[in-house]
Amino acid sequence: LSIGIQSAVEKELALLGRIHTFSQAKQAVSWAREAGFTNLSVDLMSAIPGQTLVSYEHSLQEILALKPQHISSYSLIIEEGTPFFERYKGNPPVDEETDRKMYEMTQQMLADRGYARYEISNYARPGYESRHNTKYWTGEDYLGVGLGASSKIGKFRLKNETDMTVYLEKLGNKEAVTFVEENLSEEDEKIEFFILGMRCMSGVSLKKYKERFGEDASVRYGKTIQKICDMGLAAREEDRLFLTAKGIDVSNLVFEMFFV
Structure with missing residues (x-):
């Protein structure tokens, strides 16, 4: 079970447009364990506008205190001309030196706590590497079920309807809720073999x-x-x-x- 926590700092969560608080995220982790989930993954984000090395270390420590089996750590990239760029305009971006220190801090602290880096942005305790993500990086087929889910079958990347009303209406009418998002050429597959596969440390x-x-x-x-x-x-x-x-x-x- 993957839980997108992103940050332990409320103002950073608000800036990201998240509708949860960190206390709610911790409660979700607790409920998941009570429900019997023994394999939990959480997401952590760095380089959030206005984020400092101190606030990021706080988030990292709080995430580690939850003792998840898997952690995905990403640096936020905001491209000019996107809705995200407009949202974050006016908030000081994280400079490259600080972003680099966050990156190095992540590697060191996770390694010290027994998390092995098995992909550029992913860390896991032994035996808890993501099977779904590994299939994606190695070009294997995977099946997504539910609203907005993605799949890959052969050369086809598929996507389920993202609008709940449309999704339910189509299901009620016994219509397909899945459409072809991309038809991969052999050239695409060859390139992806390297650019996805080499994201893995192996x-x-x-x-x-x-x-x-x-x-x-x-x-x-x-x-x-x-x-x-x-x-x-x-x-x-x-x-x-x-x-x-x-x-x-x-x-x-x-x-x-x-x-x-």
């Missing part, structure tokens, strides 16, 4: 690439793979290609190199 299997696409990865991506390895952004171990610590820090730059 990286990707070049042998699996060949089995899946019928060609060696070097045919299309040989120069890219060599370049990122030469730059110290990635490394190879047997048939696996994975990001180095340096590469993780600039992962978006690395992934852009696969669009050749």
